[in-house]
Amino acid sequence: xxxxxxxxxxxxxxxxxxxxxxxxxxxxxxxxxxxxxxxxxxxxxxxxxxxxxxxxxxxxxxxxxxxxxxxxxxxxxxxxxxxxxxxxxxxxxxxxxxxxxxxxxxxxxxxxxxxxxxxxxxxxxxxxxxxxxxxxxxxxxxxxxxxxxxxxxxxxxxxxxxxxxxxxxxxxxxxxxxxxxxxxxxxxxxxxxxxxxxxxxxxxxxxxxxxxxxxxxxxxxxxxxxxxxxxxxxxxxxxxxxxxxxxxxxxxxxxxxxxxxxxxxxxxxxxxxxxxxxxxxxxxxxxxxxxxxxxxxxxxxxxxxxxxxxxxxxxxxxxxxxxxxxxxxxxxxxxxxxxxxxxxxxxxxxxxxxxxxxxxxxxxxxxxxxxxxxxxxxxxxxxxxxxxxxxxxxxxxxxxxxxxxxxxxxxxxxxxxxxxxxxxxxxxxxxxxxxxxxxxxxxxxxxxxxxxxxxxxxxxxxxxxxxxxxxxxxxxxxxxxxxxxxxxxxxxxxxxxxxxxxxxxxxxxxxxxxxxxxxxxxxxxxxxxxxxxxxxxxxxxxxxxxxxxxxxxxxxxxxxxxxxxxxxxxxxxxxxxxxxxxxxxxxxxxxxxxxxxxxxxxxxxxxxxxxxxxxxxxxxxxxxxxxxxxxxxxxxxxxxxxxxxxxxxxxxxxxxxxxxxxxxxxxxxxxxxxxxxxxxxxxxxxxxxxxxxxxxxxxxxxxxxxxxxxxxxxxxxxxxxxxxxxxxxxxxxxxxxxxxxxxxxxxxxxxxxxxxx
Numbered sequence: 001x002x003x004x005x006x007x008x009x010x011x012x013x014x015x016x017x018x019x020x021x022x023x024x025x026x027x028x029x030x031x032x033x034x035x036x037x038x039x040x041x042x043x044x045x046x047x048x049x050x051x052x053x054x055x056x057x058x059x060x061x062x063x064x065x066x067x068x069x070x071x072x073x074x075x076x077x078x079x080x081x082x083x084x085x086x087x088x089x090x091x092x093x094x095x096x097x098x099x100x101x102x103x104x105x106x107x108x109x110x111x112x113x114x115x116x117x118x119x120x121x122x123x124x125x126x127x128x129x130x131x132x133x134x135x136x137x138x139x140x141x142x143x144x145x146x147x148x149x150x151x152x153x154x155x156x157x158x159x160x161x162x163x164x165x166x167x168x169x170x171x172x173x174x175x176x177x178x179x180x181x182x183x184x185x186x187x188x189x190x191x192x193x194x195x196x197x198x199x200x201x202x203x204x205x206x207x208x209x210x211x212x213x214x215x216x217x218x219x220x221x222x223x224x225x226x227x228x229x230x231x232x233x234x235x236x237x238x239x240x241x242x243x244x245x246x247x248x249x250x251x252x253x254x255x256x257x258x259x260x261x262x263x264x265x266x267x268x269x270x271x272x273x274x275x276x277x278x279x280x281x282x283x284x285x286x287x288x289x290x291x292x293x294x295x296x297x298x299x300x301x302x303x304x305x306x307x308x309x310x311x312x313x314x315x316x317x318x319x320x321x322x323x324x325x326x327x328x329x330x331x332x333x334x335x336x337x338x339x340x341x342x343x344x345x346x347x348x349x350x351x352x353x354x355x356x357x358x359x360x361x362x363x364x365x366x367x368x369x370x371x372x373x374x375x376x377x378x379x380x381x382x383x384x385x386x387x388x389x390x391x392x393x394x395x396x397x398x399x400x401x402x403x404x405x406x407x408x409x410x411x412x413x414x415x416x417x418x419x420x421x422x423x424x425x426x427x428x429x430x431x432x433x434x435x436x437x438x439x440x441x442x443x444x445x446x447x448x449x450x451x452x453x454x455x456x457x458x459x460x461x462x463x464x465x466x467x468x469x470x471x472x473x474x475x476x477x478x479x480x481x482x483x484x485x486x487x488x489x490x491x492x493x494x495x496x497x498x499x500x501x502x503x504x505x506x507x508x509x510x511x512x513x514x515x516x517x518x519x520x521x522x523x524x525x526x527x528x529x530x531x532x533x534x535x536x537x538x539x540x541x542x543x544x545x546x547x548x549x550x551x552x553x554x555x556x557x558x559x560x561x562x563x564x565x566x567x568x569x570x571x572x573x574x575x576x577x578x579x580x581x582x583x584x585x586x587x588x589x590x591x592x593x594x595x596x597x598x599x600x601x602x603x604x605x606x607x608x609x610x611x612x613x614x615x616x617x618x619x620x621x622x623x624x625x626x627x628x629x630x631x632x633x634x635x636x637x638x639x640x641x642x643x644x645x646x647x648x649x650x651x652x653x654x655x656x657x658x659x660x661x662x663x664x665x666x667x668x669x670x671x672x673x674x675x676x677x678x679x680x681x682x683x684x685x686x687x688x689x690x691x692x693x694x695x696x697x698x699x700x701x702x703x704x705x706x707x708x709x710x711x712x713x714x715x716x717x718x719x720x721x722x723x724x725x726x727x728x729x730x731x732x733x734x735x736x737x738x739x740x741x742x743x744x745x746x747x748x749x750x751x752x753x754x755x756x757x
Contacts (some may be wrong), residue, residue, distance in 0.1 A: 090156020
C-alpha cells in the first residue's frame with residue numbers, strides 16, 4: 001500500500017469516528033454519504049485534515065454547457081453541469097455550487113433539488129445555489145405540450161435555471177468542490193440578455209425566373225414594439241445561382257426600418273428549377289456612446305423552391321378508314337409542371353393522302369401545315385385540339401404534331417390511320433363456370449378485318465331458358481359502321497335463375513350479307529354457408545372470453561373467397577385468434593379462402609370486456625353468392641378501484657405566501673365508483689384560503705370537507721384544488737382522506753410542504 005493510499009484510509013477512519021461521536025455534517029464521497037439526516041446546511045469539503053487531501057480522487061473535471069449564449073429577456077435559460085473522472089465518465093452524487101457574480105443582471109430561478117437528506121440540492125438565494133449530480137436520467141419539461149423544448153439530464157449531470165427581466169450580462173461561476181485540481185473545478189459562464197424577438201420569413205415556392213421578397217421582422221420581446229436599425233445579414237447558402245437585392249450579391253446586409261422590418265429580394269441568375277437555402281443572421285450594432293459591442297441576436301434560414309413548367313402532347317387518330325371517309329385527330333397539350341408555360345405553340349404537319357377539313361379551335365392553315373398559337377398554358381392544365389380530315393387514297397398515314405414553349409420546352413407525338421376494305425369476325429367470351437348469384441359477364445367483339453367500311457353492323461344473342469339479361473331472353477346491340485381494321489366490343493351481364501349447363505350462340509350481321517357467329521358454354525353452381533358460434537355464459541371485466549366458430553359449406557358449389565368477420569361490441573378488445581385472424585378497428589377477420597361442398601373450417605377468438613353488462617358478440621361469414629351469421633351472449637361483471645393522489649405547487653413557500661394542493665381521484669377499476677368524499681386536514685402552520693372541485697367544500701377549523709361526488713366512471717378523474725397560506729415556518733404535512741360507497745376503509749394521502757421565513 002503506497003503512502004497516499006494509507007493517508008486517505010487514515011483520514012476516512014478519523015472522519016467516520018468524529019462523525020459518529022459528534023454528529024457532524026456529512027459530505028459525499030465515492031463511498032457514499034457518511035451519515036443520514038434531514039435537509040440541512042452541508043459543507044462542500046470534509047473536516048480538518050481531509051480538506052487538504054484529494055478526498056474524492058475519482059472527480060477530475062467539471063464541464064458546463066453552454067459557456068456563452070444570448071437569450072431574450074424574460075425567458076429562462078438552463079445551465080447543465082457534468083462532473084467526470086479523468087477518462088470522461090460522468091460521476092453521480094457530486095456537489096456543484098452556482099454563483100452569480102455581483103454586478104450581473106439576472107437571478108437564479110430554480111435548481112436541481114434531487115437527492116436525499118444532506119445531499120439534496122437547494123437554492124440558497126437568488127445569487128447562490130447548491131446541487132448534486134444525478135444518478136439516473138431525467139427529463140425537464142417546461143410544462144407545455146411541446147416535447148422539442150424538453151431538457152434531458154443524463155447520469156452525472158445537474159442543472160440550474162437563470163433568467164433576467166432586463167438587458168445585460170449574467171456572469172455565473174460553477175464550482176465543484178470535490179475536484180482537487182484548482183484549474184479544473186471552476187467554470188466561468190456568461191449569458192447575454194437582449195430585449196429582442198424576431199420573425200423569420202416562411203419557406204416559399206415560386207415560378208422560375210420570378211423575384212421573391214424576404215422580410216425579417218425584429219421587435220422588443222418585452223412589449224412587441226419594433227426595433228429599428230438592427231442589421232440583418234442575408235446569404236444565399238446553397239441551390240441554383242442567385243443574387244439578393246439591394247446590391248445584386250449572394251450576401252447582403254440590410255437594416256430594419258421604423259417598423260422593425262428588413263427586406264431583401266431574391267433573383268435567379270438563370271431560370272432554373274431547384275431550391276435555394278437562405279441563411280439569415282440578426283446583429284444588434286455596436287453602440288459607441290454607451291460602449292456596447294455588436295451582439296448577434298439570432299440566426300435562421302428559409303428554403304426558396306423554384307418550380308418550372310412542363311410541356312407534353314398526345315395525339316389520337318382514327319385508326320382505320322375507307323377512302324373518302326372523314327377521320328378525326330384528337331390532340332391534347334398538357335402542362336404537368338408547377339408553373340405556367342408561356343408562348344405555347346402547336347404545329348401539325350398532315351401527310352400526303354390526308355386533306356384538311358376543319359379544326360377546333362380554328363388553326364392557321366398553310367398548305368398541309370396547321371398552327372395554333374396557344375400563348376400561356378397554366379400549370380397543371382391541358383388544352384384539347386380537334387382536327388377533321390378526309391382520306392384520299394389507301395395506305396398507312398402518320399400524322400406528326402409538335403408543341404413548343406419558352407425556356408426551350410418541346411414535345412412531339414404522332415399516330416397512324418390505315419385505310420383498307422371490310423370483313424366481319426366475331427368473338428364471344430365469358431366464364432366457364434359461375435355461381436348462381438354471380439353476374440355472368442359476356443364480351444362480344446366484332447371486327448372488320450377487311451380493307452373497306454362495314455355498315456349497318458348489328459349483334460344478336462338469343463338466350464336459353466334459365467338465363468336472362470336485364471330480365472330479357474334476348475340481347476341486341478347496334479354497332480353501326482366499322483371502319484377497316486376497326487373493332488367494337490359489346491359487353492352485357494347474364495343472370496342464372498337455376499343450376500345447370502348452358503350454351504348460347506351470338507350472331508353479327510352487316511349490310512351486303514356480312515355475317516359471323518360465336519358460341520359460349522357455362523355451368524352454374526350454388527354454395528350454401530352455415531355458421532355456428534359458441535362461448536361462455538359469464539365472465540368478469542378484464543378476463544379472457546373465448547369463442548369457437550365453425551363455417552360449413554352445405555351447397556354443391558365452392559364457397560370461394562370466404563371471409564369470416566367477428567364484430568366486437570363496444571367495450572370489448574381483441575386478445576388473440578387462431579387460424580390467421582387479424583384484428584383492426586374492433587373487427588377480427590379471417591380469410592378462409594375456398595370451402596368445398598360439404599367442407600368446413602374452424603377457428604377461435606379470445607377477447608376481453610372493459611364494461612359490465614350482456615356482451616352480444618356477432619359474427620358473419622360471406623363468400624361468393626352466400627352469407628351467414630351467428631351470435632353468442634356473455635354476461636360481464638365489473639369492480640371499481642379508486643386511486644388518490646395529492647401534489648403541492650409551489651414548494652417550498654415563504655411565510656405569508658400561498659401554495660395549492662391538487663388532489664386527483666382516479667377510478668382505475670372497471671365499474672362506476674359512487675359516494676366519493678374528500679376530507680383534507682391542514683397542519684397548524686397553514687390557513688385555508690379557497691378551494692375548488694366537482695362538489696362544494698365546507699370548512700371546520702383545520703378540516704375541509706367536500707360534498708360527496710355521486711359517481712365516477714371507470715378511468716375517469718375528479719380534481720380538487722385547495723389553496724392555503726403559510727403562517728409559520730416548518731416542514732408540514734397536508735393530509736387527505738378519501739371514502740366511497742364501495743370502500744371498506746378510507747384511502748389516506750399526505751403531501752409535505754416546506755415553509756421558510
